[in-house]
Amino acid sequence: MNAPHQAQPIEMRIARLAERRASHVVSLPLPPTPDLEPPEWVELVPAGTFSGRDGRGPFILDIDAVLAAFVKGGIDLPIDYDHQTLDADAKAGPVPAAGWIKELQARDGALWGRVEWTPRAAELIANKEYRYLSPVFRHDKRGRVLALEGAGLTHYPNLYLQPVAHTKGDTMDITLLAEALGAAPDADLDALVAHAKTLKEAASRQPNPAEWVPMSQHKAVAEELARLQAEIAAEKAEAAVRAAMSAGKLAPAMKEWALEYAKRDPAGFAAFVEKAPVIVSADAPVAAHSVAPNADALSDEERYVCAALGISESDFAAHKRAVVKE
Template sequence: MTYGHPLLDAMHAAAHGARVWHAVSLPLLQPGADAPPSPPEWVMLIPAGTFSGRDGRGPYTLDIEAVLAAFEQGGIDLPIDYDHQTLEADGKSGPVPAAGWIKELQAREGALWGRVEWTPRAAGLIADKEYRYLSPVFRHDKQGRVLSIEGAGLTHYPNLDLTPVAHQKGDPMPEDLFERLVMMLNLPATTTPDELVAELQKAIDQLATLKTEAQSRQPDPAEWVPMSQHKAVADELAKLQTQIAQEKAEAAVRAAMSAGKLAPAMKDWALSYASKDPEGFAHWCEKAPAILPPEGDKSAHRVAPNADTLTEEDRIACALLGMSEAEFAAHKKTLIKE
């Protein structure tokens, strides 16, 4: 059996064998605005499943069927005392009063619950929070299976991490958490717990609505193209646009050369210009003078009487091409000789 209080547990370990206690919190009930709070009639005595005490002992596993059978076989109410004084009753010189009596046991979602008939004195102590925890006393086997319950005690030292006995039912959360939630939801400082719950439910409903709307807006696969296919089409289009631009540039350069506005040595420059800036090259061709006879003009094969002499058109071409008159004259002489 375990007692929840480390000192009591150590004292009783040798004397009583596998007897253990654990403390359970007692929530206060609020029957009405004018009525004082009262301890609950039904309390959870042993948690469901596998559990251990705060002091590290355990693990224990509740055998609910065995506990209920042992209680029925015993046929008596189980005592709830103060600070487990019943366990030391033989050494007490005075009375060991009961705080209440466990009248009935039930299994609820795997946990053991008991119906308690509290004494008026115990009810007052719990209401005033002079006692907050209920520590059940149970027996277990070597495997840690809880086989029976022998009673409980009101105590100040919980060994199980459960809800306190004197915890107000109307205030189910820590005060700092309540204040944070009120602030996060931008609610008035006078917000009550019920109003906070209503606002939280509103927020939950809104999130559910947004989730439903988001799911309804999921794209139809039949109306969308896979990204790989989209990229392939885009790459092909870019390649085609580059090819068309190159062909237009070559056509513009050929036209300029046919008009005598470009010498063969300027072809690469003209192709680069026409590819990068078609409009700029077209404007240049429009303003540039002819420096060579147009294609098909037989006079192009006649040698100029004075190749070193620059015409007014030649000087304009020098300015447009950024060449000195000497460089232009030398280039012109070479072209005429050719």
């Protein structure tokens, strides 16, 4: 939009107030269908230093000064149609409002406003009869924006501001992108780029699926390994016990005990067998390794006790006979 016309030249107001009023246009978010309401929050002035498409500027947004001026003013700021409020004195009829700016807020250095739209303006925006918003602000001779005076619905954008909504074929609404990325809803483009880089770095640190196996498969492999290890341990224990019995160091009645010992502690069982005395003849039949047929004969277990305690078998047999007689 071109600079608004007024009955009284704007330069005269500059001389009186040592300030100037400037009208610039920002993109207004539009719903894709007439059934949707216009946006409640709109961007009014960009952050930092900016200029208009018509060459005016550069301007510098003093966000603290603008917010303070709004609070001090204590009234809602009008949004009209085509800046009719600026030359209202030259009009004979009413100058209707399209909406009212109820609240201002700083978002990443830019100025945003919460708007309460009139039903007529909401319908015009939904039908795309108006698509852009042109704010009116006061600035000093250095271009420092000091206060917002209102805004107007218009057709020609002037400022280079991010669109805050879109229809099919328009520039993408970055609020939708922020939502998709899990960023703050008021994040600007630079913040979204930084957030996307952070997500990319985090993803690059994730393990490569090709280098890992599913947990279920890992569990199955671990269970199979444990089973094989148990089988190997049992086979080794069986072989160790068999060797000890062949060497005459274990009686047949001690086999189950020896197997459990050999599986639980192979090294300990080996040390035990190495120190154990020979108590059974390796050539004797298995039947002879059982209970003695009379009091003078000793069983394998009794021979083992004699050997372990250093008692002669004859003394043990004599003691056994005495016990039997009693």
